[in-house]
Amino acid sequence: QVQLVESGGGLVQPGGSLTLSCAATGGTSNDYSIGWFRQAPGKEREGIACISSHDGATYYATSLRGRFTLSRDYARNTARLQMDGLKHEDTAVYFCAVGPRMGLSLRTKFYTNWGQGMQVSVSS
Numbered sequence: 001q002v003q004l005v006e007s008g009g010g011l012v013q014p015g016g017s018l019t020l021s022c023a024a025t026g027g028t029s030n031d032y033s034i035g036w037f038r039q040a041p042g043k044e045r046e047g048i049a050c051i052s053s054h055d056g057a058t059y060y061a062t063s064l065r066g067r068f069t070l071s072r073d074y075a076r077n078t079a080r081l082q083m084d085g086l087k088h089e090d091t092a093v094y095f096c097a098v099g100p101r102m103g104l105s106l107r108t109k110f111y112t113n114w115g116q117g118m119q120v121s122v123s124s
Contacts, residue, residue: 002027002098002113004034009094009118012086016122020081022096022115030054033099034072034079035111038092038120046092047106050099051079059104086122093117 008020022034035050049060049070058070069082079096097111 004115022079024077040092
């Protein structure tokens with residue numbers, strides 16, 4: 001059973017940067033992809049980006065491409081989401097989750113074993 005723990009959230013000013021980390025325990029890193037999602041108050045959970053189970057291939061939500069960068073350390077079983085140029089509308093609870101071994105998708109139905117989530121607030 002893979003368990004995920006997110007870290008790195010907090011308060012940042014508009015235009016600033018933040019790096020979120022997702023540490024996985026249990027399982028083998030090459031057995032699953034990892035996705036990042038967020039949910040703002042009153043809104044549905046939104047896919048941000050996901051990264052392959054084995055070769056570092058990534059897929060981003062179109063609206064966030066260019067500001068967010070996802071990477072993965074397969075040896076340490078961690079995934080890092082670098083967020084730059086943050087805006088007020090990026091304020092949300094951010095989650096990482098275990099995704100399918102093959103393919104890349106941001107559809108939540110393909111994800112299991114969600115982390116507990118953490119708050120990211122963008123405010124001056």
